[in-house]
Amino acid sequence: MTTLTLSEAKPVDRPSIKEKYDHFIGGKWVAPSSGEYFDNISPIDGKPFSKAARGNKEDVEKALDAAHEAFATWSKTSAAERSRVLNKIADVIEENLEMLARVETIDNGKALRETRAADLPLCVDHFRYFAGVIRADESTISEHDEHTVSIALSEPLGVVGQIIPWNFPLLMATWKIAPALAAGCCTVVKPAEQTPTSIMVLMELIADILPPGVLNVVTGFGPEAGKPLATSKRVAKVAFTGETTTGRLIMQYASENLVPVTMELGGKSPNIFMKSVADADDEFFDKAVEGAVMFALNQGEVCTCPSRILVHEDIYDKFMERVVERTKAIKMGHPLAEDTMMGAQASNDQFEKILSYLDIGKQEGAEVLCGGDKASLNSGLETGYYIQPTIFKGHNKMRVFQEEIFGPVTSVTTFKTTEEAIEIANDTMYGLGAGLWSRDAHELYQVPRAIKAGRVWVNCYHAYPAHAPFGGYKKSGFGRENHLMMLNHYRQTKNMLISYSKNKLGFF
Template identity: 35%
Template sequence: MTTTHTTVRRAPDAPALITDGDLPPLRHFVDGKFLDGSTDALIDVVDPSTENVVARVPEGTAEDIDLAVAAAVRAKAGWARLVPKARSEVLHAVADRVAEHAEPLARLESANTGKPLAVSRDDVGMTVDTFRFMAGAVRATTSMAAGDYAEDHLSVILREPLGVIGVITPWNYPLLMAAWKIAPVLAAGNTLVLKPSEQTPLTTLKFAELVADLLPPGVLNIVNGYGGTAGARLAEHPDVNMIALTGSVHGGRAVARAAAESLKRVHLELGGKAPVLVFEDADLTAAASALRVAGFWNSGQECGAACRVLVHESVAERFVEQLVGEVSDLVVGEPGAGEDVEVGPMVSKAHFDRVTGYLERAAKDGVRVATGGGPLDGPGYFVAPTVLVDVPEGAEVAREEVFGPVVTVETFADEEEAVRRANDVPLGLSASVWTENARRSHAIAARLDFGTVWVNSHLVLAGEVPWGGFKGSGYGRDLSIYALDDYSRTKHVMHNHGR
């Protein structure tokens, strides 16, 4: 099933992305210090471009999580007492520190994940912006006005930290998803224990190394390990007041079940299957060009990826021709093979097998490959950028999250069919509408059951606006002031002032 239409650009003579000196301490980070694990078990960290082991980190246990939670509990009162200005200044200092080390962080991210340097640099840039936004937002929080809502009783609304937050981050955006959680969690006055993906812990540990002197001990703690052990203990721990996860639907269900016993809050961002509705009056060239990025950014390992096109039957042939032209021109390669590399490998052998499995089953079901269609030769977990057409309604590849460089194309006859089929997936994170008709764009966006709907664009993010989904994509919001609300609680204090 190996495709012959794409080759992987290699960099055998290029300088290594990182040296041993660029690696962080390969340990847990607890109470302001890097510590060994409670056992000698180690996890291999693999470069997916070469399949070489680049580092080994300790396999965290329930005991390691307990130690980290205890540190976070000790630190929470002091951090919560700081006024917003003081926490804001710390977050600005964190942003400055990350910005000062932007290039080595980007190279470390690419070495661990295989993502092109352009993607890693964008991740670092948004990491800085996320801390800067939250540093400002915490100083401008709002709530209902104090006042007499019952006779002779003054009501005052307070926003308080929750306490200790458990955070579990994914492998596709290790540094950025950590920032999306750490920044609002700290801004709201909480402390946290974070478990990064066992596959991609390096930039999270590097972040801890870089900012260790800026945060009081115990405010930020990181424990490496697997979800079934370290993650499960974090979710069930009675001293953790909230668990926040970005990951798979399977992982979200497990976390929610574990959290139920202690009735802690749960924040879940669980991925998507974003429909792209292209109407007959759309700018087809602009849509195809946008999907070159939005469908294949981070090699399609992106929960908001424009992965499921629904195009009006009258323009489908023209649109597919333009889309295939864009996709077949994508540069696939190792991150060190050039600044113009656009698509890297899948993050792991297991995920590579998962993505190629979807392609194999689609081929057996009669789905036609317009370009790409399978794995690429050589070392590394590379899959050719793929466009699948003649996709029937309800096909597995069009309903389930492939999470790779794969875009499917279906057709529709009218608006009713387009909306019905767009909504007929279990996930509801994001979608886009492509039309030059302003009335249609408003009407269709209002009927789509997705947390973010773009009009004539896709995968454009900003720190000021919320990110999160509906249905199987979970609940809670990242970014924006809504994230600060998620990581705090509301207290009503009523004073009887009658005389």
């Protein structure tokens, strides 16, 4: 039986959070038309800590009205001014980083260590990145002949709908909001129902920076608030991060309105450790061990969670012994305690789902190398949603190797040859992330090229710089996030084809 490593620090203080939050529409706080609010439950202890407005179609329509009104001006606002606004948002997030990190931890359940070091600093950087790229962004022009010039100018799509997941509530909102605003679009954002509060705390801070209506946030449930947004004829594009069935449903709605969508739908990412990794017991070996344990980052609630470890059979014992040891050293405890390394799963249904996967993994005959059960914590955390970091050993056809568990669970299997490693890596519906660890210069290029995934980390894992495009192959979706190429997911091309010739064609 695994003995848990526990956090020893006392939790930091909770920032003051309002008892309830309205929608943020047209630069104002707008009460839900239904008059109803719903409890937002903190995964830390399973108890409500705030309420969110229960949005419906009427609220979504109000937000779309405000966004359309704002678009007339925002779409013509200079790049310099849009950039200034985005930089200002970044500054405000930076100035309030500690408070926002704590709120994010309370809302989502992840460890403060991560919200401080990853979620919030990345939000700041993504806003700054898009503030920067639009200052250098240029359209293209071509001279077809001495009298004919073609200008391909980028114009913003219009008002977009953005549906945000709950695993990185502020960062995933930033990934969508920053490029949309940079491109000159206005947006109506629907945060996930598990995490509707941190974004509203952010809106309070930046309400006065943005022109009214440029950014609107409507909280509520998927069938009541998400669906009216996704089906609206007044939305020029829908951006969605989530799972395959809802993704298909949103595409179905988009097909009726003939509008584009981008989809980020998850993965079952292979993390491949080649034989040369264990050539020496040095800094790099240590880095690779950490790379394998990255499955526990964000409690495994990451679309690119390295949830399949593929390790060369010759180094299995040496490598996995160290990985298991490092996994067992993960400190669990109060997510607001500064030394806690892994916090709570985001909601009770997630918690139950992960437990059901631990069950099916055992039924299928996978060997539990560590973890394998819920983590029973005390001191007020008894009612929170904690799971032990778990490593299964088995084969790639098992369901724990094929389904996104979205918990701190990874499954390890071995390979004999590079070809076999690639075959196993690609034997999945998904193709979002992958990791390749090697000291061999040829493998470092050839193996990533052979993996059918949109992001292959080479000798690193779980880095998300704004400057690198992120998105899926296969059933993991399409379209990209991050990188300046993202601007074109929120723009369309206006081609002006100009004749400078005074002579008629002579046809008529």
